[in-house]
Amino acid sequence: MPLAIQDDYPENLAYCYGCGxxxxxxxxxxxxxxxxxxxxxxxxxxxxxxxxxxxxxxVIASLVDCHSTGTAAAAAYQAAGREPGTDPAFRFVTGSLHxxxxxxxxxxxxxxxxxxxxxxxxxxxxxxxxxxxxxxxxAVGNVVAVQMPENFGKS
Amino acid sequence: MPLAIQDDYPENLAYCYGCGxxxxxxxxxxxxxxxxxxxxxxxxxxxxxxxxxxxxxxVIASLVDCHSTGTAAAAAYQAAGREPGTDPAFRFVTGSLHxxxxxxxxxxxxxxxxxxxxxxxxxxxxxxxxxxxxxxxxAVGNVVAVQMPENFGKS
Numbered sequence: 660m661p662l663a664i665q666d667d668y669p670e671n672l673a674y675c676y677g678c679g680x681x682x683x684x685x686x687x688x689x690x691x692x693x694x695x696x697x698x699x700x701x702x703x704x705x706x707x708x709x710x711x712x713x714x715x716x717x718v719i720a721s722l723v724d725c726h727s728t729g730t731a732a733a734a735a736y737q738a739a740g741r742e743p744g745t746d747p748a749f750r751f752v753t754g755s756l757h758x759x760x761x762x763x764x765x766x767x768x769x770x771x772x773x774x775x776x777x778x779x780x781x782x783x784x785x786x787x788x789x790x791x792x793x794x795x796x797x798a799v800g801n802v803v804a805v806q807m808p809e810n811f812g813k814s
Numbered sequence: 815m816p817l818a819i820q821d822d823y824p825e826n827l828a829y830c831y832g833c834g835x836x837x838x839x840x841x842x843x844x845x846x847x848x849x850x851x852x853x854x855x856x857x858x859x860x861x862x863x864x865x866x867x868x869x870x871x872x873v874i875a876s877l878v879d880c881h882s883t884g885t886a887a888a889a890a891y892q893a894a895g896r897e898p899g900t901d902p903a904f905r906f907v908t909g910s911l912h913x914x915x916x917x918x919x920x921x922x923x924x925x926x927x928x929x930x931x932x933x934x935x936x937x938x939x940x941x942x943x944x945x946x947x948x949x950x951x952x953a954v955g956n957v958v959a960v961q962m963p964e965n966f967g968k969s
Binding site: 674684721754 | 827837841861863871872875880907908909911913914915
């Protein structure tokens, strides 16, 4: 498995329920670069449903959320000409999250989430993420990611 | 515990990961009427975190999602002058979900989510939900809920 953006998050930021590699109960969303997009592949569990056969919208929102903030972090390293994972870490929180559910997302196979940076301005990065099931776009999300203060989450 | 809006969902609609009473792994979000608002109280698990000490935004989005669609269903019964839970069931899916994260939501106690109907038009209900931790609003969500076709989710 190629190194994911989230694999470079420092340890105190690696407990996220959506994408933290150290959260034992979490979704472990992993995002990698693919050309000018970031891509994540996630297979929902059988119980991640809205109604039987279709994926729960809150899980889709979670995929959009973590994949988008991860994409923002990777884009910030790239814009700064820095290697991913180098200190001080770029890490983003979600200022706002918007998801349009285009059609029901079928359960039963992997979902692919593709993200593109739409805008970078100051400490904000706007990321659009599209969720695909079997090649069909079922949801489009937009996240305004805001660079986290360096002391956020540190005790 | 008072009867929740979700307690009246018919069985084939009661497996939602967010609010389905029959989903063994789910969040079991439960919404009740309180005057002209619907209220849900939810205590995140210790692993529902973004960073240690703060609640994960995807869980907050899930709370907004299910509480808002439940509120839409209850409001539709009320507008139709019908008793909640009577057939044919009003049940809503999420057309779009928007969450503004106002500040980090501290982990460690119950969150209260209060929802109001902002607009009802045809098959759409727009619901605003605010998430409170210790009486402080930490997130505001808006959901466009769309009445589900009667055959949705039936095999």
